[in-house]
Amino acid sequence: MNALYARRAAVAMSAAVVLPLALTACSSDSKDSAAGSTATSDKASASASAGGSMSMDKPFGPGCASVPKSGSGSFDGMSKDPVATAASNNPALSTLVTAVKKAGLVDTLNNAQNITVFAPTNDAFAKIPKADLDKLLADKAELTKVLTYHVVGKELMPKQLEKGSFETLEKGKLTTSGSDMSYTVNDSSKVVCGNVPTANATVYIVDTVLMPPK
Numbered sequence: 001m002n003a004l005y006a007r008r009a010a011v012a013m014s015a016a017v018v019l020p021l022a023l024t025a026c027s028s029d030s031k032d033s034a035a036g037s038t039a040t041s042d043k044a045s046a047s048a049s050a051g052g053s054m055s056m057d058k059p060f061g062p063g064c065a066s067v068p069k070s071g072s073g074s075f076d077g078m079s080k081d082p083v084a085t086a087a088s089n090n091p092a093l094s095t096l097v098t099a100v101k102k103a104g105l106v107d108t109l110n111n112a113q114n115i116t117v118f119a120p121t122n123d124a125f126a127k128i129p130k131a132d133l134d135k136l137l138a139d140k141a142e143l144t145k146v147l148t149y150h151v152v153g154k155e156l157m158p159k160q161l162e163k164g165s166f167e168t169l170e171k172g173k174l175t176t177s178g179s180d181m182s183y184t185v186n187d188s189s190k191v192v193c194g195n196v197p198t199a200n201a202t203v204y205i206v207d208t209v210l211m212p213p214k
């Protein structure tokens with residue numbers, strides 16, 4: 001009987017020792033988990049501030065560096081104006097604005113809601129031989145066709161451009177591909193500054209004019 005009591009006492013003492021150790025281990029695991037969670041959160045914040053994929057709700061791309069920091073041509077300024085007006089405040093889009101005016105599309109674009117515009121830069125238009133560009137600007141019907149091919153009738157987020165096919169206002173299709181702030185339209189035109197907000201549209205500034213399929 002004494003031997004039985006001695007064994008029970010030994011078991012109770014072992015349990016008394018093991019339980020605090022277990023609780024200490026749990027507490028340590030919990031702290032490590034919390035620390036890991038904080039570290040992950042800090043990394044996420046750092047990635048977002050460094051322009052990582054978590055900041056895709058903001059404009060992105062090498063061409064964004066040339067956008068004014070303040071005034072009507074800045075991202076903040078453009079977000080307050082409808083798309084044709086916003087484009088007119090960006091010096092890099094002056095040829096596009098001229099084309100939109102010649103085609104009589106200013107009101108059409110400004111009054112549309114939740115559209116996406118792939119906006120060619122002046123350099124994009126400069127890739128077209130001058131004689132061909134002059135001919136296009138003088139032909140209102142053809143110009144309207146080309147310009148409306150750059151407009152999709154719904155708002156597109158960057159994620160949707162990874163592998164997409166979209167009907168344009170011209171009724172033709174354009175395709176997009178890419179990832180991580182690097183996107184191409186129709187396998188030829190690169191997005192140089194994407195996800196630019198205006199009052200009624202999202203704008204992706206591109207380096208090549210898109211031509212509708214014949």
